[in-house]
Amino acid sequence: MRTVRLASMRMRSEVLGLGVTMLVVSAVLLVATEAVTAGTAVLVSVVVAAATIFVTPHLFWLRADADGITLVKRLVPRRYAWADVHGLAMEFADDAEGDGRHLTLRLRLTEPKGRFWGPLIGKVYVTGDDTPSGVPPRAMAELFAVFGERGLPVEAREFANEVLRVRGLPLLPPLTPWVVPPEGPPAxxxxxxxxxxxxxxxxxxxxxxxxxxxxxxxxxxxxxxxxxxxxxxxxxxxxxxxxxxxxxxxxxxxxxxxxxxxxxxxxxxxxxxxxxxxxxx
Known part of the structure; x- marks a missing residue:
């Protein structure tokens, strides 16, 4: 059984954004209820925000075994049998602020290829050329390796193979050749x-x-x-x-x-x- 942890596959901006949100919400609630002084409310809110920033990434992880994938988000597990997993969808896009690029990873649970996939399993920063930014997370390399071992398609194969190469893991297997039907392709x-x-x-x-x-x-x-x-x-x-x-x-x-x-x-x-x-x- 291979376990892939997604703690390092959350974008910093997402984690920090949630931490800031918790800081503001907790501070407003404490001050509004007059449960503590303003100074104490700020101190408690900072602690809550710091705990949120630290804990949040560890609430997302993926476990793959011989029967399928278990995806845990915020401590809630969802199980997907390998028969229902048709690949790993990878989409490159600009950040909302427009100052960088990121890669979104999703399970693809539907066929034919190209229709909507499935649950979000991670986001990472990439370069402007859609190549790995810095040393790629080990978790991402492990994820690509799992799909390679299962023979499941991974979009953006060049990106995935570069991540695997940097992390010293085997590259994805060659693409499955198209089998021409016995009657040949239609005229x-x-x-x-x-x-x-x-x-x-x-x-x-x-x-x-x-x-x-x-x-x-x-x-x-x-x-x-x-x-x-x-x-x-x-x-x-x-x-x-x-x-x-x-x-x-x-x-x-x-x-x-x-x-x-x-x-x-x-x-x-x-x-x-x-x-x-x-x-x-």
Whole structure:
């Protein structure tokens, strides 16, 4: 059994913010009730804030064993069987104050890839280039190692492997290669048989791009439909520029899906688009 502690995976600003909140609330309550003098109220509030800052990170931890993951937040445990865990979602974003970047880590509990994941399990600071900031927390490296051992997909593999390398742990295993179905990938005529017209799809994909920026759950659908749209344009117009755009969009989809595809990614994109149109996933 491997135990991963998340105490070091809470952003300082979050912990300090909670400590300041507790300081203000306790001071106001003590003064309002006139239970103690103003000086004593301030002293008690400082002690409460300091205790909050110290204790808060230790109320978050993760335990992984052969059967699943137990996530404890504020001493409340939640159990997730490995069969329900589909990977580790990683999202890079600017801090609220706009003076830095951070990485949010979540369990992904839903399929298909790209829809909303699951519970928050940690936040850490990163550089402006979305690389590890300083020496990465040991807990984060242990977390990546657990998912690597289970063969579960981890987004931002380059980031995860750099963390593992710095901490001296084995790198993530190679991506699972895409297994071409026995009948082969669908021909474009089949893959796009009931697709909207190209002009209509262009408008829908552009609207989806805007939604994907605000809500990560739309990202996979956006990448899938963008790859299919670029492929259809290439088939219609030809040319090196069209081919380059189709290949690039296909690679973006492959990277998002954490799958190994050798050579031309368009057959994979056609297969995934056909599955999406046929089964809605």
């Amino acid at each position: 474009p005529e089949k893959a796009y048989a009931d697709a909207p017209g190209i002009e209509e799809e262009e408008r829908e994909v552009e609207a989806l791009r805007v939604r994907a920026r605000a809500r990560k759950r739309y990202q996979r659908e956006y990448l899938l439909r963008s790859a299919a749209l670029a492929d259809r344009r290439c088939l219609r117009d030809g040319g090196e520029r069209g081919l380059g755009g189709a290949l690039a969009a296909g690679v973006d989809l492959v990277d998002n899906d954490q799958i190994g595809v050798e050579g031309d990614p368009r057959p994979y994109a056609r297969r995934q688009y056909w599955v999406w149109r046929t089964f809605g996933s």
